[in-house]
Amino acid sequence: MDALERGAEPERSVLRDAVRALLTELSRRAPGRSVEVRIPPFGAIQCVAGPRHTRGTPPNVVEADPVTWVLVATQRVSWADALRDGRLRASGNRTDLSEYLPLTGAVAD
Template sequence: MEQALDALDRGVEPERPVLRDAVRALLAELSRRAPGRSVEVRIPPFGAIQCVPGPRHTRGTPPNVVETDPVTWVLIATERVSWANALSDGRLRASGIRTDLTEYLPLYPPRSAE
């Protein structure tokens, strides 16, 4: 994670394996903090999870979807870019009533188990 953040803080994109690992670690932390299956978070091409308590979705297109690119995900998850700014400038797409994940942010550094 530190390598990815160091690169982003310098204004360069992290190497692909470093970025992949950072995305997956942040998705795992979100899954731990917000267990459930009512929101699908997609960070192509590196991962997707279902999280957030609420009604479970099982078929077709989920009603609550968050999607962004890997760099934006790392920036949002570490609060280097705000959720609102990423949403307003189109880097983040969130559809559905349960998709505001700001209460779970920042995801890094991880909090101790509650």
């Protein structure tokens, strides 16, 4: 993700692969189905132990654009800063995923 270090937008395929790798790592570290993490258009997962959601809009949703997700997941931007800036949206009482971050080892830094 050298492009991010330079302040540039990464190639779409590189960004897609990074998002998916980070989501996979999050689902490995926080298995469960109580929080839905959405990173459109590249992926969405359910994670975090707790009550399982099966119908309609989940009560615990995290959503971000792909670049923000990579920055937050690798802690180049803090969870709190991304929430405060509105780059990361989280609704529900189980959506603070900061204890699982950084998701290092999932993508090359």
